[in-house]
Amino acid sequence: VTTDLTDKKVSANPTKTFFVKMITKDILLEDCILDLIDNSVDSAWQREGGRPMGLSEGVDLSKYSVSITISPTSFRVVDNCGGMTLDDAVNHAFSFGRQATETNENYSIGVYGIGMKRAVFKLGTDIKIRSTFTDESKQRVPFSVPINVQTWLENDVPPWDFDIQSDAPLEEDGVEIVVNGLTVGATRAFDSPSFVQNLRRTIARDYTLHINRGLKISINGKVVPGVQIELRTSDEFAPMHVEYKDETDGMEVSVEVIGGMFAPPPDTSEPDEKGDSENPYGWYVGCNGRIVLAADKSTLSGWGVDGWPVWHPQYAGFLGLVLFTAANPAALPLTTTKRNVDTTSEIFRRARPRMRDVTRQWIDYTNSRKQALEEAKEKERKAALVSIYQLKKVEAAKLPALTARRGPPPANVHYSVPVTKMKKLAQALGNINLAYRDVGLKSFDYTYGELVGDE
């Protein structure tokens, strides 16, 4: 007997539970909060005309703010960035992913149409999204979308939708998202002082270009300060600053590459006590103004591949920034979590040789510096920090040519002592924070002076 297979099909419909679990699995809580900030920033940017994001664009974001309130029992973010329109809510904001026909030509950071849903599902189960916007007839329109995740998951039958309700207007046009019934992960994180401190640091770094343009982001009432990105400039030091246009799949991308000396390199090539992961040196990558990769010293930005040497503490002091700007964010070398660069992107790969050129120059400089330390230090001292917004266009970085001087060969000393004794000695030498190396040098100088006599 043969079974009749005519008209038989296997079911391939997704379930809501699968969706919720899958989209929230591979993203950090911190990134979810950044996704929500991205939406606010996109809204503000849209209101300011959705212009390109280059450093020379003088856009003022000082009238916009994003306030985040977190506690172990609830999460709230509210902005005054114009609000989500009813049309946006009905047709786009709550769909899982953008439709192929949707165009997105506004220099936004959101690409995939997943950020807000993913964020709220990751945060908790009792969600209320409120928006107030001003429509074309200048009427303020408030509405809200409440989501009870447990109830919503109960029925998988399409269409998947959320109810829109009328609501009281927000104080200013904008969006408010309140999440209660926090997940265990969110409860734990929001109770942790280090999570909150680190979130502030991440926001300060990743939105520094927006904050520098006036955007105010606050956490639990405290405004997050931006980070000033500056490079040293003098007659002999000039950071590289180039700008060019590129294209991918018919979409234009502006690329700005900046690189140079942020701080003088260390006198020694030994790792400092802070460790490479905590210092600000390395490459930064920005996509439509959002920093997606910071202080990178790994193969992601190119170290250790394509003829670049692997990062070494000797290269500390270098800071590079590559900014990609595109009307359509799909053209940007951005991963879905926006916390990394898509290294397969042709736009990014084509930027790498320019990044490599300035990096190479810096490496060569730090090599020659070892033979002419005093001369180099003197020249470095004369270089003043200049904001990246004021840097002139320079095709190739300018670094001083140094004259090698030969002295007696150095003797290197390496020994281990208990850290508590080291700290006590540092304190006795006048500064508890002295680097171990400096404690060693000062101890040597002291003993040398006592036993041999000053030269």
Added chain:
Amino acid sequence: MPSFDAINYSLRPSKSIQRQIVFDGMALLPDVMDLDRLAYIGLGSIWFTDFVLAHKVLRIDDMVSIEGDDIGYSRAKFNTPYSTVRVVHGLSTAILPQLFDDTSLAGRPWMVWLDYDYSFDESVRDDVRSVIENAPVNSILIITFNALDRKYGQKPADRVEHLRKLLGAVVPDELEATACRAEQMSVTLTDIGLDFMKSIALDIARPGGFVPAFRVLYRDTTPMVTIGGVLPTRGAARGVKDLVNGTSWPARPAKPIMAPHLTMREAAVLQSLLPCATKLTRADIQKLGFDLEQDQIEAFETYYRQYPAFAQIVS
């Protein structure tokens, strides 16, 4: 010099009050969590004052005292107050990991009170981390350390940097040098120290987290800080939080303890006026025939129940 050679532990009234406040708090915890077969781990020195309280107030039998000094170890062994006190020779950083693997201490809650006589340094940080990461559920961790500002760097700005290096992410970026000066330093160390403890528990996802419960600032000759909390089971966490955040919780006094040094006679006469519906004044004391500063009177009034009586025995 080991601290037992420098300090006669029994002659510090604020220290004594602090100790009793901690045990007053401890005595309330069994109402909200299972402290059956509680073990005590401390730095008993040669005096074992906290061990005696642990045995008498909390009825703890199994106790471990960690002693790093060679002579101190020999004297500590000689001075053990009870047969169930075990003295272990070594630094706490080395001994604590051994205790985590000790089968006689496994599967039961611990009260760990690391009463250091020095400042919060790298070894204290490492001890705190290892206890929070490894102590059994329903354990209690308390540490005491020296909070004198200049122990953390000569200039206030040095202290900020030092704390940042020592405790990392929990130190707020906006911590100002003024917060690391004089009495304010004790408050800063207390707040950041408790945040540090809480963050470690959350980082390793301890099911019940870390519930800050002990926050006692006191001063005899130098400012000291006692901080700590509970590492409850997930189920006990709510009850512990309610207890330690309630008004009857004794182990978080609002003001630093600065007990006056009183003679037995002064203390006894003052005590005979207490409890008193109205606050005692300087005039009240002068009527008794002696005199005290107002803050000394207030301190005695607050802590007369715990105020120790010291006497010299001439033999």
